[in-house]
Amino acid sequence: MGDLYALDFDGVLCDSCGESSLSAVKAAKVRWPNLFDGVDSSLEDWIVDQMYTVRPVVETGYENLLLVRLLLEMKIPSVRKSSVAEGLTVEGILDDWFKIKPVIMAEWDEKKDPLIDLFGKVRDEWIDNDLAGWIGTNRLYPGVPDALKFASSKLYIVTTKQSRFADALLRELAGVAIPLERIYGLGTGPKVEVLKKLQNMPEHQGLALHFVEDRIATLKNVIKEPELNNWNLYLGDWGYNTQKEREEAGGIPRIHLLQLCDFNEKLK
The missing domain is CATH 3.40.50.1000 (HAD superfamily/HAD-like)
Structure with missing residues (x-):
C-alpha cells in the first residue's frame, strides 16, 4: 500500500497571486487599451491590491482579466460599460462572482478562449523577456x-x-x-x-x-x-x-x- x-x-x-494579477493588468492593457489610457501607476497598484482580496473567486486564470477590468470600472465611472459595477464592492464580488461573470462577459462581448490565449501569450512574453522577474512574483x-x-x-x-x-x-x-x-x-x-x-x-x-x-x-x-x-x-x-x-x-x-x-x- x-x-x-x-x-x-x-x-x-x-x-501566484502577485504574478497572475500583474499579468492580468498587462493583458487587460492589450485587450482594452482605450480603457487604460489614463490609468496611472497608483491606480494599477490599487487594482493589484484588490486582486489579493478577490482571488478566491478565480477558477481559471483568464478570469483575472475580467476582475481587473471590473475593478477599474468600479473605480472610474467614465469607463464603465457594465451594469453591475456601480455600487459594487469587493465583498460583493466574493459573494456573487458566479452571477456577475456571465453578465459582464455578455456586456463586454468577451469570449473565454481568446482571453485564455491572450493571458498565456502575455505570460510567455514576460518569461521570454524577464524570466527572473516573472519567477520573482511567485x-x-x-x-x-x-x-x-x-x-x-x-x-x-x-x-x-x-x-x-x-x-x-x-x-x-x-x-x-x-x-x-x-x-x-x-x-x-x-x-x-x-x-x-x-x-x-x-x-x-x-x-x-x-x-x-x-x-x-x-x-x-x-x-x-x-x-x-x-x-x-x-x-x-x-x-x-x-x-x-x-x-x-x-x-x-x-x-x-x-x-x-x-x-x-x-x-x-
Whole structure:
C-alpha cells in the first residue's frame, strides 16, 4: 500500500497571486487599451491590491482579466460599460462572482478562449523577456519545496493553470521536475474527470487516494460524483479561500480542513 496525492497548484503549492494579477493588468492593457489610457501607476497598484482580496473567486486564470477590468470600472465611472459595477464592492464580488461573470462577459462581448490565449501569450512574453522577474512574483508556500523533493507518495498536479507555467515554477522555485505527463493542466478536462482517470490507472490500484484543493466548490463537485467516493478530500486553509468557506468545509464530513504544516508532513 502507498499513497497518491493529486495536488492543485495555485493556492496549494504556489502563491501566484502577485504574478497572475500583474499579468492580468498587462493583458487587460492589450485587450482594452482605450480603457487604460489614463490609468496611472497608483491606480494599477490599487487594482493589484484588490486582486489579493478577490482571488478566491478565480477558477481559471483568464478570469483575472475580467476582475481587473471590473475593478477599474468600479473605480472610474467614465469607463464603465457594465451594469453591475456601480455600487459594487469587493465583498460583493466574493459573494456573487458566479452571477456577475456571465453578465459582464455578455456586456463586454468577451469570449473565454481568446482571453485564455491572450493571458498565456502575455505570460510567455514576460518569461521570454524577464524570466527572473516573472519567477520573482511567485513564491512556493513555506516547506513545500522540501515536501515535494522528499515526498514518498506518488504525486500528480491537477490544475487549471497551463502546464508549462506550473512546470517552470516547480523547476525554478523548488528544483523539482515532476514529469509533464503527471501535470494535468488547463485543457486536460475537468478535475473530476482527471481524478477518475488517475484512480482507474492499473498502476494506482491499491493506493490510498488524496486530493488537496483550495477551492471548496471544486471539492463539492467531487462529492457529487459517486465514482469518486474513495478519494480523501482536503481543503488547504492557507490557500485562496475565505473564512466563510473554511467554516462551510468544517460542516461537510468528507472534507478535511488541512493546515500547511500537516500537508508538508503528509507528503513526506
